[in-house]
Amino acid sequence: MVPTVELNNGVRMPQVGFGVYKIPDGQVVGALRTAFDAGYRNVDTATLYRNERGVGVAIAESGLPREDVFVTTKLWNTDHGHDEAMRAFDTSLNLLGLDYVDLYLIHWPVPSADRYVPTWQALRKIAEAGRARAIGVSNFQVEHLRRLVEETGVVPAVNQIELHPWLQQSQLRAFHSAHGIVTEAWAPIARGGARLGDEVLDRLARKHGKTPAQVVLRWHVELGHVVIPKSVTPKRIVENIDIFDFELDEQDMSAMATLDHGHRTGPHPDSMG
16 A cells, blocks of 8 residues: 655665664564554664664564565664675675665765765675665765765665654755655654644644644655654554555645754764764
8 A cells, every 4th residue: 555666776665664763673573563564565774773683583574575575774884985884784684684685775974984985886886786676875965965976976766864844855855856866754753742743733634634643744755755654652653654545735735844944853964973
């Protein structure tokens, strides 16, 4: 029931995925069991999350064909550099217990280290060897993306960024659109909390008979984003994927546009690392 988006190399990626940030290795198997039962087929993990082994166990125990589960993992900041990146990827793949991943990302650009170009060259080799079906980046700004393209000629398939109604990143999304880069949103509902009680969201939730979080996730889908909401609560795991039986109209989208205040819940990419 979840639509897919086509990446710039023809690979198709489910538009709604399940994020496992801060879910301990011992708990991620149960959370993913619930997610798979609810219909998720897109899993987003990372070296930083320290749960790649559990993700691999969950996939193996699910009984789902490997080709039916889209798996993303990410390279951490301490593994920048060509050789370091190659070793880090091997470690992630071994922990996952997989022959390949569907998407491998550089987690942060770490501009202070100035090593993301050789790191990207390593990802290019990984993709050429068929060990990652697609490669991309996370938290890259326009100048970082432009440099990758100019110096390597390889356009990332995805840029996973902090993106929600309170941080709409219009300039960065426009660059993605112009270069065929899929926008993927982390913290798609701004980590929940008080912001979901906003008057605009409350009104739209009542209008459509949905929760404020579902309205926000539907907003992402309407804009063509891939989203990876995270929860360990079974009820919310199910709710977060139950967003394909309603649509936001033009007035709804205009109302959502008024929420943008440039608010970040995480660090700025220029200073991270």
